[in-house]
Amino acid sequence: MKHLAALNKYFLSNKWRLILGLLFTAISIVFSVFQPIMVRQIFDLLSHNIDEYRLLNNTSLKGVFRADFTNVLAFYGVSILLFALLSGFFLFLQRQTLIVMSRHIEFDLKNAVYQHYQKLDLNFFKMHRTGDLMSRITEDVSRVRMYVGPAIMYASRTLFLIVIIVYLMLEVNPLLTLYTLSPLPLLALTIYYVNRIIHRKSEKIQAQLSNITSISQESYSGIRVIKSYIQEDASAKHFEEASEAYKNSSISLAKTDALFQPTMALMIGLSVILTIFIGGIQVIQGNITVGNLAEFVIYVNMLMFPFFSIGMVASMIQRAAASQQRINEFLQLEPVIKDVPNAKTVKLQGGVRLDNVTFTYPHTGITAISDFNLHIAPGQKVAIIGRTGSGKSTLAQLLIRMYDPQEGKVMVDDQDIRLLELTNLRGQISYVPQDVFLFSDSIANNIRFGDPAANLESVRTAARQASVEKDILGFKEGFDTEIGERGVTLSGGQKQRISIARALIKDPDILIFDDCLSAVDARTEKEIIGNLYAYLKNKTAIIITHRIFALFEFDKIIVLDEGKIVEEGTHNDLLSLNGYYAELYARQQSGDDESVTE
Numbered sequence: 163m164k165h166l167a168a169l170n171k172y173f174l175s176n177k178w179r180l181i182l183g184l185l186f187t188a189i190s191i192v193f194s195v196f197q198p199i200m201v202r203q204i205f206d207l208l209s210h211n212i213d214e215y216r217l218l219n220n221t222s223l224k225g226v227f228r229a230d231f232t233n234v235l236a237f238y239g240v241s242i243l244l245f246a247l248l249s250g251f252f253l254f255l256q257r258q259t260l261i262v263m264s265r266h267i268e269f270d271l272k273n274a275v276y277q278h279y280q281k282l283d284l285n286f287f288k289m290h291r292t293g294d295l296m297s298r299i300t301e302d303v304s305r306v307r308m309y310v311g312p313a314i315m316y317a318s319r320t321l322f323l324i325v326i327i328v329y330l331m332l333e334v335n336p337l338l339t340l341y342t343l344s345p346l347p348l349l350a351l352t353i354y355y356v357n358r359i360i361h362r363k364s365e366k367i368q369a370q371l372s373n374i375t376s377i378s379q380e381s382y383s384g385i386r387v388i389k390s391y392i393q394e395d396a397s398a399k400h401f402e403e404a405s406e407a408y409k410n411s412s413i414s415l416a417k418t419d420a421l422f423q424p425t426m427a428l429m430i431g432l433s434v435i436l437t438i439f440i441g442g443i444q445v446i447q448g449n450i451t452v453g454n455l456a457e458f459v460i461y462v463n464m465l466m467f468p469f470f471s472i473g474m475v476a477s478m479i480q481r482a483a484a485s486q487q488r489i490n491e492f493l494q495l496e497p498v499i500k501d502v503p504n505a506k507t508v509k510l511q512g513g514v515r516l517d518n519v520t521f522t523y524p525h526t527g528i529t530a531i532s533d534f535n536l537h538i539a540p541g542q543k544v545a546i547i548g549r550t551g552s553g554k555s556t557l558a559q560l561l562i563r564m565y566d567p568q569e570g571k572v573m574v575d576d577q578d579i580r581l582l583e584l585t586n587l588r589g590q591i592s593y594v595p596q597d598v599f600l601f602s603d604s605i606a607n608n609i610r611f612g613d614p615a616a617n618l619e620s621v622r623t624a625a626r627q628a629s630v631e632k633d634i635l636g637f638k639e640g641f642d643t644e645i646g647e648r649g650v651t652l653s654g655g656q657k658q659r660i661s662i663a664r665a666l667i668k669d670p671d672i673l674i675f676d677d678c679l680s681a682v683d684a685r686t687e688k689e690i691i692g693n694l695y696a697y698l699k700n701k702t703a704i705i706i707t708h709r710i711f712a713l714f715e716f717d718k719i720i721v722l723d724e725g726k727i728v729e730e731g732t733h734n735d736l737l738s739l740n741g742y743y744a745e746l747y748a749r750q751q752s753g754d755d756e757s758v759t760e
């Protein structure tokens with residue numbers, strides 16, 4: 163329960179909705195208890211006067227009596243209707259305040275969780291499954307909403323109703339009150355347990371449903387593989403098994419649901435019978451009137467839902483507390499990579515320096531960079547080459563401060579990047595990742611992601627520099643072409659070049675290209691490199707690759723192996739070393755290695 167305390171600040175910011183909601187609940191209940199009181203009065207009026215009315219048989223007074231009687235009954239009828247309308251109106255206002263409040267809190271909480279996710283570092287995303295992140299922001303927040311809205315609404319209604327009705331019942335007859343109320347706690351307890359069973363079963367069904375969804379999603383995405391390996395039947399069988407499990411759980415839930423309603427009806431029936439039986443005896447003994455008995459039967463019916471909702475509210479709160487605990491777990495996580503107090507903002511010149519840097523991935527213990535030293539002067543172009551897994555991408559991650567090294571310093575312009583504001587640092591560096599990611603949006607907006615204020619002309623220029631403009635103009639809708647599931651399917655090379663255009667439009671001082679030309683053919687690659695040459699003139703560029711771009715005149719080429727520099731120098735220096743680089747170059751010359759470009 164203590165986990166729910168995190169929500170108090172949201173109640174505070176919605177205090178007027180909460181206060182008004184509770185007030186409307188109380189008013190609605192006060193109006194609703196007039197009905198049994200009036201029914202009692204009608205019954206008493208009838209039972210006290212019916213004998214005298216019968217005695218007036220065949221006298222002229224009978225007509226007068228009947229007219230008066232009808233008027234009184236009509237008055238009661240209209241009053242009951244009026245009070246019911248008033249009670250209904252305030253019930254409407256109650257929902258309009260408390261349920262609306264819960265939607266506002268749900269909105270705020272969802273945004274808070276989303277914004278917090280954005281602040282957390284890459285390590286967090288590596289350690290938690292995407293499905294888990296999604297379910298906390300959707301399902302868990304929805305369960306918490308059940309507490310801040312419906313649970314509060316039902317609980318307040320229950321509390322007010324029980325207090326008022328029990329008070330009115332005790333006024334009439336304490337003994338009858340005791341008998342009448344005795345089955346109700348049992349009802350609340352039953353509802354609580356049945357609700358838990360229903361919830362457990364629903365959870366299982368929900369998990370099975372998401373399993374079915376992911377099975378179908380995966381088979382649609384992998385349809386080419388399934389068809390080419392003639393695995394359609396196996397895939398259908400896999401789906402059928404998952405559906406079967408879902409069907410069986412749903413049938414089991416339907417059984418519990420089917421038992422639920424009759425059990426409820428039985429309990430209500432028992433309470434009413436008990437009231438009439440014990441109440442009847444009390445009427446015969448002259449302790450209460452027939453009107454009181456009628457009033458009690460209505461009270462019992464009015465109390466059913468409140469007692470029913472005690473069980474419901476208890477399980478709602480329990481679920482909300484568990485969900486809030488999961489949400490708090492993430493909200494309380496502090497990002498490791500964050501601004502230091504008084505972090506600086508500087509205009510970068512483009513110098514990069516790594517001093518004795520060692521970095522080990524925290525959750526796997528793999529040391530990807532070890533005792534690494536590198537100095538890149540502003541405006542230099544540097545290539546980083548190495549076998550797969552040698553630490554090239556890790557180096558790029560360290561430069562944009564996705565991770566902090568355990569030892570040594572990463573510096574820009576002789577300034578430790580840990581002392582700079584993160585947005586200041588990342589705002590002046592463009593990073594083209596190895597795995598391209600494009601959003602389901604237009605091509606123009608995907609490029610504009612690098613500079614949201616850019617006009618179409620700049621978008622076109624960036625696309626031209628990345629040698630993708632011609633491809634884009636070849637699409638019917640040009641730069642407005644939608645990418646993604648419902649848009650066009652781009653080739654790997656086109657995606658890579660759009661991703662490069664996105665980095666170029668940002669117009670930074672430092673650019674890092676992480677193996678981002680792997681999917682383009684040699685001719686396009688030459689064209690891009692030609693364009694980049696002009697673009698990169700006064701900028702610092704780090705090009706990570708496992709191909710050799712002999713056309714590009716690098717100031718420095720670094721060969722990386724197991725997180726260490728094994729060779730360093732210009733193209734000619736490295737050739738004369740006769741090491742990995744020379745070997746790779748020789749393979750390229752003989753055409754053995756397709757990945758070599760000239």
Ligand SMILES: Nc1ncnc2c1ncn2[C@@H]1O[C@H](COP(=O)(O)OP(=O)(O)OP(=O)(O)O)[C@@H](O)[C@H]1O
Pocket residue numbers: 288523526528529530548549550551552553554555556557596708
């Ligand atoms: N996020 C990560 N978490 C844990 N270990 C990682 C992570 N990313 C990379 N590694 C490990 O760090 C080492 C260096 O990987 P890195 O991706 O930097 O190599 P690379 O030279 O870029 O390889 P490639 O050319 O295949 O992209 C590898 O052993 C890899 O398994």
